[in-house]
Amino acid sequence: xxxxxxxxxxxxxxxxxxxxxxxxxxxxxxxxxxxxxxxxxxxxxxxxxxxxxxxxxxxxxxxxxxxxxxxxxxxxxxxxxxxxxxxxxxxxxxxxxxxxxxxxxxxxxxxxxxxxxxxxxxxxxxxxxxxxxxxxxxxxxxxxxxxxxxxxxxxxxxxxxxxxxxxxxxxxxxxxxxxxxxxxxxxxxxxxxxxxxxxxxxxxxxxxxxxxxxxxxxxxxxxxxxxxxxxxxxxxxxxxxxxxxxxxxxxxxxxxxxxxxxxxxxxxxxxxxxxxxxxxxxxxxxxxxxxxxxxxxxxxxxxxxxxxxxxxxxxxxxxxxxxxxxxxxxxxxxxxxxxxxxxxxxxxxxxxxxxxxxxxxxxxxxxxxxxxxxxxxxxxxxxxxxxxxxxxxx
Numbered sequence: 001x002x003x004x005x006x007x008x009x010x011x012x013x014x015x016x017x018x019x020x021x022x023x024x025x026x027x028x029x030x031x032x033x034x035x036x037x038x039x040x041x042x043x044x045x046x047x048x049x050x051x052x053x054x055x056x057x058x059x060x061x062x063x064x065x066x067x068x069x070x071x072x073x074x075x076x077x078x079x080x081x082x083x084x085x086x087x088x089x090x091x092x093x094x095x096x097x098x099x100x101x102x103x104x105x106x107x108x109x110x111x112x113x114x115x116x117x118x119x120x121x122x123x124x125x126x127x128x129x130x131x132x133x134x135x136x137x138x139x140x141x142x143x144x145x146x147x148x149x150x151x152x153x154x155x156x157x158x159x160x161x162x163x164x165x166x167x168x169x170x171x172x173x174x175x176x177x178x179x180x181x182x183x184x185x186x187x188x189x190x191x192x193x194x195x196x197x198x199x200x201x202x203x204x205x206x207x208x209x210x211x212x213x214x215x216x217x218x219x220x221x222x223x224x225x226x227x228x229x230x231x232x233x234x235x236x237x238x239x240x241x242x243x244x245x246x247x248x249x250x251x252x253x254x255x256x257x258x259x260x261x262x263x264x265x266x267x268x269x270x271x272x273x274x275x276x277x278x279x280x281x282x283x284x285x286x287x288x289x290x291x292x293x294x295x296x297x298x299x300x301x302x303x304x305x306x307x308x309x310x311x312x313x314x315x316x317x318x319x320x321x322x323x324x325x326x327x328x329x330x331x332x333x334x335x336x337x338x339x340x341x342x343x344x345x346x347x348x349x350x351x352x353x354x355x356x357x358x359x360x361x362x363x364x365x366x367x368x369x370x371x372x373x374x375x376x377x378x379x380x381x382x383x384x385x386x387x388x389x390x391x392x393x394x
Contacts, residue, residue, distance in 0.1 A: 060111025083117025092172025
């Protein structure tokens, strides 16, 4: 039986410190993503190698996710320090990779470090949240990651034009600075790192489905939406302004959505988000360059942005403390899997059937998750069983 969390654990001070660490990591990640591609492009490397190098980061996330629950069990919040240190050093050192082996190794290590840090941070937020405001806490978490990512991309790209190597050092340095905050973070609750888990735990399907769907939509939109906007006649400057406005809207609305979820039910609000996103995706190909395009994309961004934090809140709501770290590791791995396969599916379909097909692919992903949830509910059969490959020991 899930024990109710102590409200004192969800103190504002602890939450803000956790969000600060998340934001500092996201700054380095947001800087690394576009700048690593630009560095390799300037080095004369092909688009195929650049794409593989980017995928290597997410491969590191998946690999490290398998080990992170055991690392948390043995080291507690020190695992956050380990992840931030590995990620920050890898980002800062990227320009000195001196060839494909070094570049790929550093991207792999940056992904692994990010996985260790973020799984531990997300687990700690889940474990320390007051059960009455868990969705709002994760909304603040999502906002801190979004702000950090945006600032990292913005500052990094501007600095790269003048001092390419220094830009990577700055990104890694901001991530490393968060290591100074780790001693002041709340500790992991004792039961989260000492209780043994059963052979199987059952995570809510809609939670894992939301992780996959958010990764699928986010990667597709980041990689392919600029191509769609250009195809319908928007200039790069107008596209940048539109995407920036969408990001601001996503950040502003996460906390209100989280507040509603805490009051009305997290699964219920998450399902509403699915329906709204499905309607928005269906509408985009028919609105052209009208004001409806901005409105539809903004609505899609706001409500799909809620998939990830609300899915995490569902994990904490439905699972005992001893299972949270392992479930969070799987959650992040599922999210990265969605990010990996989205461009591989959407890109060829856009080439064959036209730019609007990216929205048909996203629509199929959203409706597919909803359909599977309905089937599972009707059959009353739990989906999302996680084998005990990392037993949390004392």
